[in-house]
Amino acid sequence: MRLKFLSASHAFLLIASLSSLLPLFAKPPQTALGLDGKTLDPIKASQGKIAVLIFVRTDCPISNRYAPLLQQWNEMYSSKAKFWLVYPDKKATPTEIGEHLKQYRYTISALRDPDHSLVKLAGVTITPEAAVFDSQGLLLYHGRIDNWYEDPSRSRPAATTHELQSAIAAAISGKPVPLATAPAVGCYISDLE
Amino acid sequence: MTASAKRFVLLCLALFLFAIASTGSHADDTSKSSAESHVTFDRDLAPIVFRTCAPCHHPGEAAPFSLLAYGDVKSHARQIADLTQKHVMPPWLPEPGEWKFNDDLHLSPDEIALFQKWVEAGMPEGAASDLPRPPKFNAGWQLGQPDLIIHADSSFEVPPSGSDVYWNFIFRVRLEKTRYIKAIEIRPGERRLVHHANLIVDRSQSARRQEESPGTGFPGMELQIESESFDPDGHFFFWKPGTILEPEPPGMALRLDPENDLVLNTHLQPSGKAEKIQPTIGIYFTNEPPTKFPLLLQLENDRKLDIPAGDDNFVVTDVFTLPEPVSLLAIYPHAHYLGRDLLAQAKFPNGETKTLLHISRWDLNWQAVFTYTNPISLPAGTTISMRYRYDNSDKNLANPNVPPQRVVAGNRASDEMAHLWLQVLPQSLATESHDPRRVLQEALARHHIENNPGNFEAHYNLAAMLQARGELSQSIAHYQRALALRPGDPIVENALGSAHFALQDLPQAIAHLSASVKTRPDYFDSQYNLGLAFATAGQFPPAIEHLRAAAKLRPQDADAEANLGGALAANGNTQEAIVHLRRALELNPQHALARENLDAVLKDTKP
Numbered sequence: 001m002r003l004k005f006l007s008a009s010h011a012f013l014l015i016a017s018l019s020s021l022l023p024l025f026a027k028p029p030q031t032a033l034g035l036d037g038k039t040l041d042p043i044k045a046s047q048g049k050i051a052v053l054i055f056v057r058t059d060c061p062i063s064n065r066y067a068p069l070l071q072q073w074n075e076m077y078s079s080k081a082k083f084w085l086v087y088p089d090k091k092a093t094p095t096e097i098g099e100h101l102k103q104y105r106y107t108i109s110a111l112r113d114p115d116h117s118l119v120k121l122a123g124v125t126i127t128p129e130a131a132v133f134d135s136q137g138l139l140l141y142h143g144r145i146d147n148w149y150e151d152p153s154r155s156r157p158a159a160t161t162h163e164l165q166s167a168i169a170a171a172i173s174g175k176p177v178p179l180a181t182a183p184a185v186g187c188y189i190s191d192l193e
Numbered sequence: 194m195t196a197s198a199k200r201f202v203l204l205c206l207a208l209f210l211f212a213i214a215s216t217g218s219h220a221d222d223t224s225k226s227s228a229e230s231h232v233t234f235d236r237d238l239a240p241i242v243f244r245t246c247a248p249c250h251h252p253g254e255a256a257p258f259s260l261l262a263y264g265d266v267k268s269h270a271r272q273i274a275d276l277t278q279k280h281v282m283p284p285w286l287p288e289p290g291e292w293k294f295n296d297d298l299h300l301s302p303d304e305i306a307l308f309q310k311w312v313e314a315g316m317p318e319g320a321a322s323d324l325p326r327p328p329k330f331n332a333g334w335q336l337g338q339p340d341l342i343i344h345a346d347s348s349f350e351v352p353p354s355g356s357d358v359y360w361n362f363i364f365r366v367r368l369e370k371t372r373y374i375k376a377i378e379i380r381p382g383e384r385r386l387v388h389h390a391n392l393i394v395d396r397s398q399s400a401r402r403q404e405e406s407p408g409t410g411f412p413g414m415e416l417q418i419e420s421e422s423f424d425p426d427g428h429f430f431f432w433k434p435g436t437i438l439e440p441e442p443p444g445m446a447l448r449l450d451p452e453n454d455l456v457l458n459t460h461l462q463p464s465g466k467a468e469k470i471q472p473t474i475g476i477y478f479t480n481e482p483p484t485k486f487p488l489l490l491q492l493e494n495d496r497k498l499d500i501p502a503g504d505d506n507f508v509v510t511d512v513f514t515l516p517e518p519v520s521l522l523a524i525y526p527h528a529h530y531l532g533r534d535l536l537a538q539a540k541f542p543n544g545e546t547k548t549l550l551h552i553s554r555w556d557l558n559w560q561a562v563f564t565y566t567n568p569i570s571l572p573a574g575t576t577i578s579m580r581y582r583y584d585n586s587d588k589n590l591a592n593p594n595v596p597p598q599r600v601v602a603g604n605r606a607s608d609e610m611a612h613l614w615l616q617v618l619p620q621s622l623a624t625e626s627h628d629p630r631r632v633l634q635e636a637l638a639r640h641h642i643e644n645n646p647g648n649f650e651a652h653y654n655l656a657a658m659l660q661a662r663g664e665l666s667q668s669i670a671h672y673q674r675a676l677a678l679r680p681g682d683p684i685v686e687n688a689l690g691s692a693h694f695a696l697q698d699l700p701q702a703i704a705h706l707s708a709s710v711k712t713r714p715d716y717f718d719s720q721y722n723l724g725l726a727f728a729t730a731g732q733f734p735p736a737i738e739h740l741r742a743a744a745k746l747r748p749q750d751a752d753a754e755a756n757l758g759g760a761l762a763a764n765g766n767t768q769e770a771i772v773h774l775r776r777a778l779e780l781n782p783q784h785a786l787a788r789e790n791l792d793a794v795l796k797d798t799k800p
Contacts, residue, residue, distance in 0.1 A: 059258040061385070067465035068354035091268075104466045105353075152272075153281035153556070154590045157356055157530075188271040 032086065032111045032118050035094040040111060042118070043137040046082035050171045051133040052164075054108075054145075055086045055124050058100040060187040062149055063128035067104035069145070073165070074108045080172045083108045088127070089192050090114035119189055126184035130164045132171055141167035143182035151185055232310040233319025234263050241307070242266055243328050245283045245298045246273075248435035251330050255384035255434030261327050263318050270316050274308040284559040286552045293566040296437065335378055335438040339475030341366070343455075346408030348471035351386055351461050357606065358463070359414040362472055363400055364455040373446035375479040376439070379432040381459060382470040388460040388558050392430035392474065393418055394447070395454040397718075414529075415604040416458050427487035429523060429562045429616060440477065444484040445618075449476075451749070462558075485618055487522060488630045490637055492579045492613040495602035496645040500531060500609065502597040505586035507531075509611040511644065512578040516636045517629040519617035520568040524550050526579075527612040530557055530591040531600060534582040537613055542574040549577075557591070568618070579613040631658060649678045653685065660688070665696050683713040691722050699730045710739065717746040721753055728756065733764035744773070751781035758787065762794045770794055 034040040043051050054070055056063040074083040085108050087097050097110050113119055122131030123142050131142040146159035163182045170177040232238070242260050250260035259265050266273065276282040277300060285298035311317070345362040352358075381387040395401075395418050403411040428447050441447065449455075457472055494511040501507070526535045532555040540546045550563060571577075585597050593607040594600070600609050619629035635658050641651035656671035672689045676682060690706035693699075703726050709719035724740035727733070740757035747753060758774035761767075771794060777787035 061257040061464070064257075064465035065354070065463070089268075150590050151279065151281065152276060153279070153284075153558075156590050157593050157595070160595055187269070188275075191268050191271050 031115070032113045035097060035110055035112070037094065042082075042084045042086075042111060043133050043135075046084075046133075046135065048135045050081040050135065050168065051137075052077075052081050052083045052168060053086050053118060053122055053131040053133070054083065055088055055113075055119065055122070055127050055129045055131075055189065057087065057089055057127040057187055057192075058092055058096060060127045062152065062186040064104060066128050066145055066148075067106060070108065071104075071106060073168075077168060077172070081168055085110045086113050086118050087111065088113045088116055088119050088189050091192075116189070116193070123181075124184070125189050126186045127189060128186050129184035129189075130167075132164070132167045132177070134171055140171050140177045141180060143179070144184040147182075149185040231317065232307055232314055233317045233323065234266060234311065235319035235321060236323035237307050237319075238266065238311055239263075239323075239327075240325055241300065241304050243325060245300065247328050247330075248437065249283075251328075253332055253384070254330070255387070257385060267316050270308075270312050274312045277305045277308050280554070284556075286554070286556065286559055286561070287563060288551045288553055290548050290551060292549070292569060295439075295564045295566055296435075334475050336376055336440065336477055339378065340478045341476040342473060343476070344473045345410065345457070345471050347410065348382075348469040349410055349461075351468050351470055352463055353465055353467045354463050357388075358461040359412060359606065360410055360459050360461060360470070361400065361403070361413055361416060362410045362457045362459070363395070363404065363408075364457065364474055366449065366453060366455060366476075368449060368451045368453075371448060371450045372478045373480070373482055374449055374476055375441050375446050375481075376477040377430050377455075378438050378475040378477075379430065379436075379457065380473040380475070381432055381457075382472050383468050384434060386461050386464055386468055386470060388433070388462055389560060390432040390457055390459040390472070392432075393456045393458065394426065394428075394449070395456050396450065396452075398452060398454050400454060400456045413458075413604065414460075414606050415610075416456060418456065426489050427616065429489075429525060429614075431525075431562045433559075433561050442485075444481070445487060446479050446481060446483045448483065452747075486623075486630060487616050487618045488519075488633060490577075490615045490617055490633060492577060492615070493641070494579075494611050494644055495609075496647070498583075498600070498602040498609045498611055500583050500585040500600045502594075502599050503586050505584045505588060507583040507585060508580060509583070510578065510580045511611070511613070512576055513637065513640050514576045515571055515573055515633070517632050518573045518620040519571050519629075519633070520620060521549070521565060521571055521615055521617055522568050523562050523564040523616040525560075525562040525614040525616075526550060526552060526555075526581075527560065527610055527614065528555060528557070528581055528583070529606060529609050530593050531583040531585050531589060531609050532557070532581060533584040533589065535613075536580045538578050538580075539569075539571055540576040540578065542572055562616075570620070571617070577613075577615065579611070581611050583609065631662070634658060646674075647678060649675050652678065653688070656692075657688065660692050660695070665692055668692050669696075681708065681712055683709040683716055683719060686712070687716065687719040687722060690719065690726065694722065694726050694729075699726055702726045703730065710742075714742070715746060717743055717750070717753075720746060721750075721756075724760065725756060728760045728763070733760050736760040737764060737766075749780060751777045751784050751787065754780060755784055755787035755790065758794075759790045762790060767794060767798055771798075 031039045032042065042053060085106060087110065097112065101110055122139065124131055128145055129143060130145050132140045134140055143163060145164045147161045148159040149155045163179055167177040246260040250256040250258060252259055258269065283298040287294060289299055343364045343366060345364065349360045377392060379390055379392055381390045393416055399418055455474065461470060492511040492513050494509050497509045524537060526537065528535060535552040535555050537549040538546055539549055585592065585600055587597055602609055619633065621629050623629060635655065638651045638655035641648045642655065652671045652675040656668045656675060659668035659671065669689065669692050672685055672692060676685045676689065679685065686705045686709035690702045690709060693705060694702035703723065706719050706723035706726055709716060710723050720739045721743035724736050724743055727736035727739065737757065737760045740753060740760055744750065744753040744757050754773045754777035758770045758777060761773060762770035774787050774791040774794065777784050778791065
């Protein structure tokens with residue numbers, strides 16, 4: 001029976017994640033970097049936990065407003081899920097990112113993604129946008145954190161749907177995620193290319 | 194001795210905001226360039242970006258990133274194209290109309306299309322020779338070094354997350370003498386958190402009572418300020434991101450007296466990190482006392498605000514006919530989160546109706562005072578109307594209630610409001626017998642009572658105006674209506690007491706003033722008035738007690754010292770009387786009553 005491999009996107013993503021598992025190809029490394037400048041694969045470094053990647057930008061006010069919530073979830077899920085902040089802006093230096101983490105009191109590990117390899121792997125286009133991978137590197141969810149913002153100028157007093165949290169909860173309990181994706185609102189990553 | 198006290202208090206709900214004015218003219222070459230196929234930053238976009246984006250998007254200002262150069266704009270290009278097309282940026286609420294506003298940030302359809310075309314073309318930079326000079330922004334005070342800089346007494350910590358916060362800071366100005374303000378620059382502190390701020394004059398230090406301890410500031414979206422005088426507020430002092438400070442027009446300086454406070458009402462939005470806000474204001478004085486006295490007229494119909502849950506088109510209207518010709522200088526609409534479509538119109542005596550302001554997508558976050566580039570002349574008999582539509586359905590994302598609930602008028606963010614403020618300048622000059630501002634205020638108070646017989650402020654204001662022009666029995670009737678609405682209110686009791694005092698009905702005066710003092714022993718006005726009433730009735734021991742209390746509350750008040758000295762003298766406490774009469778003369782060497790009484794006392798004490 002091969003039924004469980006029927007999903008085309010899963011197959012594609014398996015390949016994609018495989019390439020990220022093999023950083024020592026002959027081509028220049030297309031991969032994420034820790035703030036120390038060393039290459040880092042967040043899926044592998046999540047050590048068997050679910051990997052939650054949050055794509056952010058230092059100057060995106062919407063992603064900044066999520067900082068307290070993300071920090072809270074990072075602590076709440078620490079035994080089951082590993083959170084990563086991913087900065088796709090190639091101009092953001094490790095020092096600037098370190099300062100940003102300090103200002104917003106993030107203790108979540110940060111990554112730089114100057115080549116947008118994680119952006120492509122996760123299929124994200126916006127900051128803030130989240131991606132949830134299982135321990136095998138299979139993409140389970142990518143999209144908005146919740147529906148706090150409807151568009152960059154209109155926000156609800158509080159979110160009424162919580163897509164990322166639902167995805168994390170499902171992934172932890174090994175159940176199918178209720179939604180594979182939901183459109184994110186914020187700043188375009190393509191503006192950083 | 195002479196009873197020199199006629200203190201009254203004029204109440205008004207203050208939500209006064211102010212205007213912004215600016216330079217900048219519309220880019221006029223857009224039609225030419227949009228006809229060409231190739232859109233470049235340097236030639237086509239830079240003039241628009243520099244005029245409409247850069248005032249906020251530069252270092253130190255409120256916007257989260259700068260838009261001053263090609264690279265800045267390129268790294269937000271799709272964002273800008275998207276948000277300009279959705280009319281989200283630049284933030285500007287009024288629909289284009291017949292009258293121009295200062296600092297108009299509205300983009301024309303052609304201008305918006307340029308951003309789309311530029312992104313489609315791959316964001317070409319263009320030729321450096323086409324690039325206009327980028328705007329220069331003064332990092333310091335906009336009008337140079339202010340005459341007086343005041344920092345808020347303490348900072349307020351905005352939490353990293355949660356709902357919007359409304360906080361008020363009191364600036365204790367402590368002038369030595371009356372001065373005239375020609376401009377105030379508001380520096381709200383960390384600008385990225387502050388959506389808007391309004392500065393309100395508090396002539397009777399009434400906001401101080403809302404502070405937990407002196408200097409802490411206090412919470413609240415709407416401010417209620419008691420204003421003790423008959424120059425009703427006429428100025429907006431408003432800050433929003435990108436505000437370009439303009440001095441008040443010539444002759445329109447604002448009087449500030451030594452005991453006056455300034456209160457800054459701020460709307461703060463958590464940014465994701467804990468931040469401290471400690472605003473500063475810079476005041477510029479002029480030696481020219483004002484010769485023109487603008488007035489803020491308020492249309493409102495809060496009583497009609499009873500919006501059923503789910504109603505997406507609830508309408509509230511108000512109309513007011515001007516009894517005097519005025520020039521309309523600025524307009525400030527105010528609703529909370531359910532407001533959707535706000536319209537203000539004028540129907541002229543010739544039957545013609547014109548729109549003064551139309552906002553089809555109200556957004557509390559971008560509220561502002563809108564100043565007309567050229568004042569609009571409104572003849573006597575012009576009818577001003579407001580028509581506000583509210584959306585209390587779940588389609589309104591800003592709806593504070595999920596699911597929607599019935600909403601009525603109130604001061605909290607989750608309540609609603611239906612207010613329209615007009616800053617007007619009466620066209621006729623005030624004379625002894627005819628003060629156009631008073632005529633306007635009185636007509637407006639009567640209009641508010643007609644709309645809502647339970648309008649406390651309107652009854653109070655009308656009574657105060659009637660009292661000021663000597664219509665004492667009518668005045669007392671309206672004070673009594675106000676007192677029935679707020680039984681025991683110490684301000685009303687004081688006013689009623691002073692009106693009875695003016696009618697020389699001393700028993701009634703003493704009864705009401707005593708009630709006021711009992712409720713609020715630290716209320717200078719009622720202590721002072723009660724002391725005078727007792728003194729006038731020849732009851733000197735209680736007169737001395739209350740005048741002593743008044744003098745203790747305001748040690749710099751020459752009148753209180755003079756009257757205390759007089760009462761002491763009348764009671765035979767000559768030595769102490771001399772001390773207080775001399776103190777009064779120290780405070781005000783020209784105090785005729787103190788001089789007269791002191792001379793009389795000294796003459797009597799001579800052997």
